[in-house]
Each structure stands twice: as C-alpha cells, then as structure tokens.
Amino acid sequence: AQSVTQPDIHITVSEGASLELRCNYSYGATPYLFWYVQSPGQGLQLLLKYFSGDTLVQGIKGFEAEFKRSQSSFNLRKPSVHWSDAAEYFCAVGEGGNEKLTFGTGTRLTIIP
Amino acid sequence: DTAVSQTPKYLVTQMGNDKSIKCEQNLGHDTMYWYKQDSKKFLKIMFSYNNKELIINETVPNRFSPKSPDKAHLNLHINSLELGDSAVYFCASSPRTGPPYGYTFGSGTRLTVV
Numbered sequence: 555a556q557s558v559t560q561p562d563i564h565i566t567v568s569e570g571a572s573l574e575l576r577c578n579y580s581y582g583a584t585p586y587l588f589w590y591v592q593s594p595g596q597g598l599q600l601l602l603k604y605f606s607g608d609t610l611v612q613g614i615k616g617f618e619a620e621f622k623r624s625q626s627s628f629n630l631r632k633p634s635v636h637w638s639d640a641a642e643y644f645c646a647v648g649e650g651g652n653e654k655l656t657f658g659t660g661t662r663l664t665i666i667p
Numbered sequence: 668d669t670a671v672s673q674t675p676k677y678l679v680t681q682m683g684n685d686k687s688i689k690c691e692q693n694l695g696h697d698t699m700y701w702y703k704q705d706s707k708k709f710l711k712i713m714f715s716y717n718n719k720e721l722i723i724n725e726t727v728p729n730r731f732s733p734k735s736p737d738k739a740h741l742n743l744h745i746n747s748l749e750l751g752d753s754a755v756y757f758c759a760s761s762p763r764t765g766p767p768y769g770y771t772f773g774s775g776t777r778l779t780v781v
Contacts, residue, residue, distance in 0.1 A: 588769055590772075592708075595774075595775075596774055596775075597671075597757060597772035597773050597774040597775050598710075598757070598759075598770070598772040599772070600769045600770070600771075603768075603769050642708055644710065654712055654715065654723055655712070655770065656712075657709075657710040657711075659707070659708065659709055660708045660709075660710075662708075
C-alpha cells in the first residue's frame, strides 16, 4: 500500500529565508506526487504535481519540488518565504485508475519577522 | 463562481442525530470525493464517485452514506452521529479517472458533535 511520510510536524523560518519541506513516499510503481497547502480555515490548494519527465517541478506561489527516485523523496522548496506562506503543507501520493490520493500528516509552517 | 462548494460550512449537532452535507462542483469533473480531516489534520479518503458510480469505499461505518444524484453533486449523509465523527469533511473533485490530475477541494464542513 502506498504511504507518505512528512517527518517535520512543525517548521519555523524567518521571513525571507529559504525553505525546504521534506516528503518521503512508499509506492511500488512510478508515483504521482503532489504538494497541497492549507491556510487556516480553508480547503487545500494544489501547489504542484509530478507525473513524469523533468524531476524538478515548478508550482504556484514560487514553490518548486524535486523528485528523487533513489531517495523516494519529493521535497518542497522555496528560495525566500513570505509571511503569507504560513500554512499547513501536505504531500500526497496518487495511484492511477481510481484517483485515490494518500496524504502525509502535514507540516505546519510558521514564519517569523 | 466557487468551483467546489460545500454546505453547510459549520454544523453543530447532538449525538444520535442524522445530518447531511452537500457538495457541488461546477468544473465539469467526472470524479468526486469525500475526505475526513481529524483534529490532528490527518486526511483520509472516505468515498469516491465517478459519474455517479461508487468507485472507492474505504472502511467507513455504515452510518455514512454518500449519494450522487448526478456527476456534479456528491452528498454525505450521516446517521446516528457519534462524538468521534467530529472532524472537518472535505469534498473534492478531479477531471477523470486514470493518472491523477490532482484534486480541487471545497472549503470544508466543520462538524461538531456534542
């Protein structure tokens, strides 16, 4: 069965600093990988996704993620965070055929001035 | 226009009651889902429908019954509500089955059972 691990429950970074959120997955075949962001009291918004091809994926709001098959990872990065990036971030892995997504437990990002 | 809309946004009810949550999407997507997010923010799939046909039914108590009158609507009815049902329920949709294209989520329904 597929699974996703986000090892960091909570990360605090200074505004303007770089960010990396970790995600490791377990899936037998080629994974479909996603990052979502959830602002307080809101639904989840898709930041980016990886299916195949270039392993460095660009998303919205200046985020990018790199798929590393050898490490079973799909880490999310941003070179310079803004206060508005404070939110909960979820990594997810999908399987084809029925569109089921399995989510990680999320990483809460706090931005300090 | 809201792409995936859920009603109500908040629902407070007593144990033992029956309640429904409605979801509508205007994106023309074929597949709709219900996810439950618990107090620790963990998201778990409950049901998935493709063109009104049930395709995913996770280990959810029989008290939960989804209904899809057409591909734009997926409602969730819950009988005999229990304290443990308190959570945020998210509806989502995606274009089709096959390679996942990612979901569009609604803003959630916060259910509190007292």
